Amino acid sequence: MPWTLIGMTIVTDALNPAHPPEPKPVSRRLVRLMRRPELGAITGTIIVFAAFGITAGNSGLFSMAGIANFLQVSAQLGILAAAVALLMIGGEFDLSLGSMIGFASVTIGLCVTQFGLSIPVAVAIAFVIAIIVGALNGILVVRTRLPSFIVTLAGLFILRGLTLAITRTVTGRTQIPYITDGQEGSFVVWLFGGKFGAPVFAWLASHGVIAARPDGSAMVQGLSMSILWWLAVTAFATWLLVKTRFGNWVFAVGGDDRAARNVGVPVDRVKILLFIGTALSATLFAVIQVLEAGSADTLRGTQKEFQAIIAAVIGGCLLTGGYGSAIGAMFGALIFGTVEMGIFYTGIDTDWFQVFLGSMLLIAVLVNNYVRRKATEAR
Amino acid sequence: MAEPVPLIELRNVTRRFGSVTALRDMSFAAHAGEVHCLLGDNGAGKSTLIKTLSGVHTPSEGQMYVDGKPVTFSSPRQALDAGIATVFQDLSMIPLMSITRNFFLGREPVKGAWVTKRIDMKKADAIVYEELARIGINVRDPQQAVGTLSGGERQCVAIARAVYHGARVLILDEPTSALGVHQASIVLRYVAQARARGLAVIFITHNIHHAYPIGDVFTMLNRGRSLGTFRRGDITEKEVLDMMAGGREIRELQQELERFTKPGSGAEAAIS
Numbered sequence: 001m002p003w004t005l006i007g008m009t010i011v012t013d014a015l016n017p018a019h020p021p022e023p024k025p026v027s028r029r030l031v032r033l034m035r036r037p038e039l040g041a042i043t044g045t046i047i048v049f050a051a052f053g054i055t056a057g058n059s060g061l062f063s064m065a066g067i068a069n070f071l072q073v074s075a076q077l078g079i080l081a082a083a084v085a086l087l088m089i090g091g092e093f094d095l096s097l098g099s100m101i102g103f104a105s106v107t108i109g110l111c112v113t114q115f116g117l118s119i120p121v122a123v124a125i126a127f128v129i130a131i132i133v134g135a136l137n138g139i140l141v142v143r144t145r146l147p148s149f150i151v152t153l154a155g156l157f158i159l160r161g162l163t164l165a166i167t168r169t170v171t172g173r174t175q176i177p178y179i180t181d182g183q184e185g186s187f188v189v190w191l192f193g194g195k196f197g198a199p200v201f202a203w204l205a206s207h208g209v210i211a212a213r214p215d216g217s218a219m220v221q222g223l224s225m226s227i228l229w230w231l232a233v234t235a236f237a238t239w240l241l242v243k244t245r246f247g248n249w250v251f252a253v254g255g256d257d258r259a260a261r262n263v264g265v266p267v268d269r270v271k272i273l274l275f276i277g278t279a280l281s282a283t284l285f286a287v288i289q290v291l292e293a294g295s296a297d298t299l300r301g302t303q304k305e306f307q308a309i310i311a312a313v314i315g316g317c318l319l320t321g322g323y324g325s326a327i328g329a330m331f332g333a334l335i336f337g338t339v340e341m342g343i344f345y346t347g348i349d350t351d352w353f354q355v356f357l358g359s360m361l362l363i364a365v366l367v368n369n370y371v372r373r374k375a376t377e378a379r
Numbered sequence: 380m381a382e383p384v385p386l387i388e389l390r391n392v393t394r395r396f397g398s399v400t401a402l403r404d405m406s407f408a409a410h411a412g413e414v415h416c417l418l419g420d421n422g423a424g425k426s427t428l429i430k431t432l433s434g435v436h437t438p439s440e441g442q443m444y445v446d447g448k449p450v451t452f453s454s455p456r457q458a459l460d461a462g463i464a465t466v467f468q469d470l471s472m473i474p475l476m477s478i479t480r481n482f483f484l485g486r487e488p489v490k491g492a493w494v495t496k497r498i499d500m501k502k503a504d505a506i507v508y509e510e511l512a513r514i515g516i517n518v519r520d521p522q523q524a525v526g527t528l529s530g531g532e533r534q535c536v537a538i539a540r541a542v543y544h545g546a547r548v549l550i551l552d553e554p555t556s557a558l559g560v561h562q563a564s565i566v567l568r569y570v571a572q573a574r575a576r577g578l579a580v581i582f583i584t585h586n587i588h589h590a591y592p593i594g595d596v597f598t599m600l601n602r603g604r605s606l607g608t609f610r611r612g613d614i615t616e617k618e619v620l621d622m623m624a625g626g627r628e629i630r631e632l633q634q635e636l637e638r639f640t641k642p643g644s645g646a647e648a649a650i651s
Contacts, residue, residue, distance in 0.1 A: 239497075243497040243498060243500075244496065244497055244498065245487045245489060245498060248476075248480055248483075248484060248487055248498060249484075249485075251473065251475070251476050251480065252473050252476065252480075252484050252485075255473035255474070255475050255476055256469075256471075256473050258469070258471075259469060259470075259471040259472060259473055260471075260473070260484070260485075261455070262455055262465070262467060262471040263455075263459075263471050263484050263485040263486075264455065264456040264459055264485040264486070265484065265485045322473065322475045322476070323475045372475065
């Protein structure tokens with residue numbers, strides 16, 4: 001048991017001079033590593049890649065097009081999962097996340113097609129609305145002291161209903177096409193919905209490293225910008241969590257909010273900010289999808305709230321709060337995307353994906369529970 | 380009379396919750412370099428008194444003074460800033476977080492500015508190591524979870540945290556009640572250290588055997604009222620016990636138990 005290696009000794013004589021901290025031996029680093037919450041997700045990722053490497057090696061999953069595909073799927077979910085991981089570590093859930101995606105999508109769509117606003121302005125409005133919705137969620141949870149599960153479940157229906165009702169009233173339909181028409185080259189459209197790395201891919205194609213079209217240009221002309229957003233959001237969330245005071249408060253609020261309050265942590269403010277974070281991540285997801293596809297759909301983001309929670313849990317977040325990691329959530333999303341695409345590429349009936357998901361979730365919860373028990377055992 | 384100004388004082392404080400009066404006309408003062416024991420049975424008003432001192436509750440009537448000046452705290456944070464630190468029974472420590480993260484929770488040392496502003500973890504670890512070594516707890520890794528510590532160690536870490544962050548008044552809520560003899564003695568020894576450093580310690584307990592050896596002053600509570608404050612020389616351990624609610628009951632219990640254990644009564648087997 002690695003946990004028993006580190007321990008604590010009471011020096012009975014209080015005046016005994018303290019030894020300076022010893023240099024870290026390799027074994028202690030290993031022990032610290034074993035206690036990381038993301039360890040399970042990283043192991044899982046390796047297993048998933050190995051499994052598909054064996055069974056789907058020639059199916060195209062690991063061709064450039066396949067990789068670009070599963071990275072894009074993982075990236076979109078990963079953006080949500082990072083924010084959800086923070087919220088879950090803070091001890092709360094946000095089930096209105098998926099509906100927020102739909103709401104933000106049609107907000108952008110209506111602003112552009114009905115009110116004639118430019119895309120940057122529409123995107124800015126969507127983010128402002130996200131801050132308001134997130135703050136409302138947070139304030140409701142904090143003030144009523146009701147479980148966030150139930151408060152945001154109400155939000156799930158209210159937001160989805162509003163999205164459908166408003167869109168149908170204004171446009172008579174449930175989809176808003178032609179949002180990016182004539183603006184495909186604009187900076188904002190590229191920033192959220194474009195591709196990066198085109199010169200690299202062109203060079204690789206011209207040298208025969210990756211597949212090329214008959215005219216010599218690369219088959220895959222770049223990777224989705226969502227992948228960069230995914231990495232950026234995860235890096236930011238990790239920085240917040242591990243390095244800043246705010247991160248320390250997130251762990252404390254989720255671990256025991258009464259104790260946190262007693263030592264002067266602004267518990268309510270932390271929770272409200274975390275809810276704003278998930279609403280913002282949902283809106284980023286919506287902006288990326290709308291600007292990639294050029295259209296908005298009232299049903300965008302359905303079930304994403306659960307998928308994001310699953311990714312966060314696979315990444316080591318405890319359902320009870322106080323423990324987890326954003327990097328873990330990133331790997332959780334990667335497992336999710338890889339398996340979803342892998343099942344598609346190998347030709348297995350995609351119905352099996354849900355069976356896999358449920359099983360993964362169950363295993364992850366059991367592993368997390370075990371890790372938590374080990375981490376708090378008195379030695 | 381040249382009585383020194385108490386660090387913290389309550390004068391005629393009453394606290395009601397709806398129709399229930401939890402604290403009635405309570406006067407109480409704690410001085411620097413003294414351990415003031417608050418004794419009373421469950422429901423005597425001890426927790427209401429602590430929560431009033433630590434800023435969780437405000438008095439319904441009466442006034443609180445710090446350094447002789449009237450104060451009203453509307454949050455525990457304000458009390459903390461005034462140097463009044465409470466170590467609650469649950470210790471306000473988060474088991475899954477590291478010792479260092481707990482130690483500095485809410486008061487994290489930072490370095491860098493603006494976007495690079497971050498917790499100075501190296502400095503924090505070094506301080507934790509040093510502070511704990513000073514009270515005789517040798518941690519190998521300040522980043523290990525608090526949940527891995529024993530009860531006495533946790534209590535000491537919680538007290539060390541309050542002292543380090545500049546507490547002048549240290550309120551300890553039942554710090555030894557859940558501990559064995561050895562663990563309790565570690566905590567009591569540390570309380571004596573804190574007193575020697577000039578802190579006013581308010582020690583809440585219902586265990587007279589832990590309170591009497593360390594207490595300088597004793598205040599007995601019963602049903603929300605003070606039964607009086609006594610200096611150590613003016614009262615014996617037995618008298619303290621008698622005054623506490625339940626003192627009489629304990630004597631009766633003792634007599635009753637003695638009957639059970641009379642040799643040859645045949646009851647030993649039944650209770651052993």
